[in-house]
Amino acid sequence: MASPERPPAGAEEIVPTCDSVQIVEALSNMSLPPDLDLTGEIVKTDAFPIEFGRVADIFRGNLTNSRKIQSQVVAIKIFRLHMDDKVIRTIKACQDLYDVSVVWGRLDHPNILPFLGIALDLGPSPALISPFQLSGNVLQHLDGALKATRDRFDFVQGIAEGLMYLHSEGVVHGNLTTKKILVSEAGAPMICGHGLASIAGRLSTAPSARFTAPEYYINENTESSHNTQAGDVYSLSMVILEIMSGVRPYHHLHTEHSVILHIMPGGRPSRSELDPGLVSDRLWRFLKYLWSHQPVLRPDMSRVLLALQSLQTDPTNANTEAAENEIDPLISYATTDDFDIEEVSFGHPCLSHVDPQSLKGRLFRTDEYPFFNGGNSYIYRGQLIHQDGFRIHVAIKVIRVSNDGSGQLNELLRRLTRETKVWSRLNHRNLLPFLGVWDEVVAPGPVLISPFFKSGDLGQYLRICPTVDKEKMILGVASGLDYLHREEIVHGDLKVNNVLVDKVGRPCIGDFGISKIVNFQGFTTSSVGTPPYMAPELFLVLGEVGGLAYQAGPTTKNSDVYSFALLALEILTTNPPKNRPTRPILTSQGHGSLRPRRTDYDVAVVSPNFWEVLDDCWDPDPYRRPTISDVIVRIPLDDSNDTVHLRLGKIPELNVAVETFHFIRRVCHELAQNRYAAGQISARCYRLLLELVERRTEVTSMQSEAITLCGLLHRIHTSLSVGALPNITRLQAILQETKVAEAIIICHSLISHCSVELNLNPHLNTQEQTLCRANIEKDHEDVMNYLAAVQTAQTIGEEMRAAQSKDIIQLMSMMQQMLKDNPVHSGLSSNLYDLLSKSRELLPDFRLGSGEVVRIAVFPKGGTSYYDVYEGLYLGREKVSIKVLRSLNADERSLRRFYRECNIWKIIWEIDLGRHIVPIYGFCQEDGPFPYMVSPWMSNGTALSYVKTQPNVDYKQIIEHIAIGMKVLHTMVPAVIHGDLKASNIWIDNLGNPLISDFGLSQILEDITGSNPLTQSRGVNDSYRWFAPETDIYAYGMTVLELLTHEQPYNNIKHTAEVVIRAARGEQPSRPVESRIVERGLTDELWALLCRCWATKPTNRPNIQEISSFYEESKI
DSSP states (O other): OOOOOOOOTTSOOOOOOHHHHHHHHHHHTSOOOGGGBOTTSEEESOSSOSEEOSSEEEEEEEEOSOSSSOOEEEEEEEEOOOTTSOHHHHHHHHHHHHHHHHHHHHOOOTTBOOOOEEESSSSSSOEEEEEOOTTOBHHHHHHHSOOOHHHHHHHHHHHHHHHHHHHHTTOOOSOOOGGGEEEOTTSOEEEOOTTOHHHHHHTTOOOOTTTSOGGGGTOOSOGGGTSOHHHHHHHHHHHHHHHHHSSOTTTTOOSHHHHHHHHTTTOOOOOTTSOTTTSOHHHHHHHHHHTOSSGGGSOOHHHHHHHHHHHHHSTTOTTOTTTTTOOOTTSOOSSOOGGGSBOOOTTOGGGGGOOTTOOTTSEEEOOSSOSEEOSSEEEEEEEEEOTTSOEEEEEEEEEOOOOOSSSHHHHHHHHHHHHHHHHHHOOOTTBOOOOEEOOSSOOSSOEEEEEOOTTOBHHHHHHHOTTSOHHHHHHHHHHHHHHHHHTTOOOSOOSGGGEEEOTTSOEEEOOTTHHHHTOSBTTBOSSOSOGGGOOGGGSEEEOTTSSEEEOOOOOOHHHHHHHHHHHHHHHHHTSOOTTOOSSSEEEHHHHHTOSOOGGGSOTTTSOHHHHHHHHHHTOSSGGGSOOHHHHHHHSOOOOTTOOHHHHHTTOGGGHHHHHHHHHHHHHHHHHOSSHHHHHHHHHHHHHHHHHHHHHHHHHHHHHHHHHHHHHHHHHOSSOOOGGGSTTOOHHHHHHHHHHHHHHHHHHHHHHHHHHHHHTOGGGOOHHHHHHHHHHHHHHHHHHHHHHHHHHHHTSOOGGGGGOOHHHHHHHHHHHHHHHHHSTTOHHHHHHHHHHHHHHTOOOSOOBOOTTTEEEOOSSOSEEOSSEEEEEEEETTTEEEEEEEEOOTTOOHHHHHHHHHHHHHHHHHHHHOTTOOBOOOOEEESSSSSSOEEEEEOOTTOBHHHHHHHOSSOOHHHHHHHHHHHHHHHHTSSSOEEOSOOSGGGEEEOTTSOEEEOOOTTOEEGGGOTTOOOTTOOOOSOGGGGTOOTTOHHHHHHHHHHHHHHTSOTTTTOSOHHHHHHHHHTTOOOOOOOOHHHHHTTOOHHHHHHHHHHTOSSGGGSOOHHHHHHHHHHOOO
16 A cells, blocks of 8 residues: 555645544543553554454554553554544444453453553554564464364363453453464463454444354344353353364354354254364363353353363263263253254264164153144154264154054054164155164154154245245155155155255155055054045045945055155145045045146146146056156256357357267256256366367467467567658657557567467577567667656647547556656656546556555545545546455465456446446555555445435436446346445446446356355445345345435344344345335335345346336336
C-alpha cells in the first residue's frame, strides 16, 4: 500500500468527518486509570499488521519510554472502527474497552496473557497493549515441533486452569478458540482475548461456529445468554479436541454456515478420521460430556480439572477391567441428553462393530409407551451404548404375535432366527441397517433392533420437504429393492411407511420379509401386504354368486415391482395413489379396475415417459412386468443440462469422440445403482473431451502464430525508419514501431514456450535475435523521448484530435509504462488522465503502480472483516475507492486468483455498454503486503443508503437496472456468477443509476467446482441473509426486498445463524403489508416473482431472462 502523502494541488481535501469528531470528543470524556494509560509510550515497529482477525489487526511495537513498565516488545491490538460505522455503536464499543480494561488490569495468572494498558494514539480506536509472544498461538507452537500426547495434555491442563481462574474472577471468555491461546517463552499456554466477545458483537461480527455453543444461535432474545461459563466449557472441548488430535473441529465441513446447520440438530465432531493414539476412548467420552447440547449437563471447570487430572494419569483407562462400559465417575451418568445420542446410517463406522447376537447390557428403552403402532408390530425408541462409549439412537420393534399353544410361535421364532442371519449380512446404502435381536426382555414377541431415523418414513418426509429431489428418492428405493431381489429376498409389503429417510436425506427400505415371516393363521391376517399397495394377485377375489373367484397368491419379486410403481407414483405426486382399495378382499369388478388411470394424474407432475415405465409395472399379468433392474435403466433422466453436442457438435474431427462420450454415458447409466454415480463418471468424460478440444485448439493456434511471427523476424534487421515517410505523423510512426517491437516480444515468448514441440529453433539464429533486442531498445528510447516532449508541453498536441482510438490506447500503454518508471511526474499522469477521458476506456495495463493511485486518508472509510476501503486519488485527478484485501498468506496461487477476479471484473465492464457495472480502474499486488483494487468513488453511496435518503426514488428503475446488470453477468460465455449480491454491493452513480460491484466471489462457472475464490472463506456474517448456494437469483430476490423495505432480509431475526437455519428449512420472508412499501412497487405480481426467486430447489427459480422479461411486460 502506498504510504499516505499530501494530495496534489486541486485534489479534494479530506477533513475529519462529523462522526470521527464525535468519536474523538467521546473518548476525551472517558476516564482511563493512569496506570493503564500508555498513550505516547508505544512505537509501532511495522507499518503493516503481522496478524489480523475478524474485528482487529495486530501490530508489533516497542514500549520504550514508560516510567511504569520496563521496556519490552509488545503486541498492539487495534479494533477496526470505520468512519462509516454508527457513532453510537462505535462509542459504546470504546466505552466497553475502557470498562473491561479495569478488570484485565487486576488479572494475574500464569495461564492468562498479561494486560499492560491502552494507547490512544496508534489508530482509529484505543489500542490494547500486551507482551509480544514470539512463539505465536498454540497451534503454531505445536506445528513447530512434534509433541507427545503427554505434552499436549500439559497444554490442555494449563488452558483449563487459566479458564477456571477467569471463571473464579467472574470473567467469561465468550470466544475461546485455539487462536486465542498464545505460548509464552517458557512454553506455557496463555489465554488471551477474554471478555472481548461483547465488543466484537457491537462491531457486527460473530464468533467462530466451530467453537461456539449451540445455545448462542438459539437464545435470540437475551444478550446475557450468549456468554456463559457453560458456553466456555463447550468451547474448551473443541480446543482440547484440536490440540490433542491436530485436526480442527468439524474438519469435514468447509463453511461456517454448514457447521451451524450440523450442530443445531445435535451434530458433533466426527471421530472416524482421528488418530486413536491421540484421542483415546476415555478422552472422547469425556469430550462428549463437555459439548453436551444442553448447557446444564456440562460440568463446571472444577470438575473438568479433576477429570483432566484423572485422564492425564491414565488416559486409556487401561487399569479398569470393564473399560468398555466404564463411565467416568467424575461425570454423572444419571442425566441423559437426547442431542448427544448419535443417529447412525449406512457407512457409519460403528455399524461394523455391532454384534447382532450380543446386545446384552447395552440396550435401554427410553419410551414408556410405544412410539408407533404398525400392522404387525409396535415400536419403542431406545439407546444402544456402543463399545466406544457413545450412544446410538435405535428403534425397538416388537413383533405382534400371540401364543395359542399350537406351536406356531416356535416356528415363527425359528424362521425369524434364520432370516435375521441373512439380514445381518445385508449391506446397502438404501436398506435400513439391522443391528440384532434383543432377547433379554420379557415381551409378547420377538424384538428387532435397528437405527432410529428422526426424519421418519418417506411419507412424512415428503410432506415436510415437498421440494425434495423426487427422482433421486425413487432411484434410491429402486436401488435398494434391486439389491434385495439380487439377494433373493422379497419385501412383501413395500410402501412409503416402510421406507425411512436417514439424516442425509437418503431413502432406506425397512421391514423386508417381516410380513411373510409372520403370515400364519392366528398371528396376522391371511393376506400379505397393505391393500392400497398390493398387486392384483395378492387379493382375495369374490365371485358373482358368492365364494372365491381367485385365491390370494404369495408375494413375489413381481408383486414387489407392482408395489414399487405405486410407491413411485406417491413420491411424484406427494399423495397416496388414487382409487386404491382399503381391504384385501375385492369383487371381480373391483379387481378388474385396479390399474391406475392416466387421466387421474397431471402430465406436468408425471411425465409421459415416466408414466409408461410405471404402467408396465402395473400389468395384471405378473410375468409381463419388468424386473426392478429393467425399471432402473428405463427411468427417464433429465438431459436438459447435456451441452456436449452444443459445445462439440460443430467440430467434425470430434464426431467419433462425441459419439463415444454418449455411448459411455449410456453404459454408465445402465450399470450405475443410481443416476448420480453415472453423472459423476459422465462428467469426467465430458471434461476429458473438453481438455482434448482446448489442447488441440491451443496447439494449432500457437503453431500458426509462432510461424507467422518467426517470418516477421526474418524480415526485420533494423528499426523501421517510418518517421521520414510522407503523410505520416510522428505519433503514428512511433506507434507502428512499437507494434513491431511488441510483436517481436510476443514471438520470443511463444518461441521459448513451444520451440521444442514445434521445432522452431532452426528459424532463428543468434544474429537475428541480437538485432531484435537492439531494435526493441531503440524503439523504447524513441517512445520515451516523444513522451518526454509531451509532458514538458503539458499537452497532447493537435495530432491527437485526429488519432484513432486504437492509437490512443497504444499511446496510453506506453505512457503508463513510463509513469511506473517515473511515478512522481504529475504532468505525465495528468496527460494520461486526459487520454482516458478522451477514449472513455480503461488503462490498457490495469496492474497499477504506486505512482498511479495514492491514499489520501489515514484511516479506512469503510470495510468488512476481510477488506478495508480507503479514499484515494487516481492519476492526480479523480477521487477513487481503494479496496485493500487482508491476505497475510497471499501466495502465488491466491494472487493468481486475485488477478483472475479483477480480470473478470474488467472484461464484464468492457462488455457492458449500457453501464450497469462499476468499472475497475486496476489493481496492485506489489505495493505493500496487501493487494488492493481501485474503482471510482461513488458519492451517492450504496443503493440502500440512497433509497433511504433520497425523495422520489424510482424503485422500479433501480431494481430493473440491477436485473439487467445481473443479466450481463449470466449471459456471458461462459457465464459469470456474482456470488455476494446485496444492496451494500450496489452503488449509485451521479445520474442515480445502480451499478453492481464487488465481484469478490465471482468465478467462471466452469471453474467453480473444486476451487474457492480468494474471498470465499468467511465467517457467519450478514451476507448469509442474502446468500444461498449457487444463488444469484435467490440473492437478487432478497436485495429487491431490502430496497423496498429499507431493512435487511429477516430483520426481525437477531442472529444471522438463525437465518441460515430457517432458509435451509425452506422458510421465506413474510410479506410486508405497510402502505409505504406497497406504494414503492410491491405488487402481487412482484411478490409472486420474489417468492419464486426464493424457492428452496434452485431449478424452481426463474432465470435472469425471465426476470428481465417480467419488468418489460409488467407495470409495477
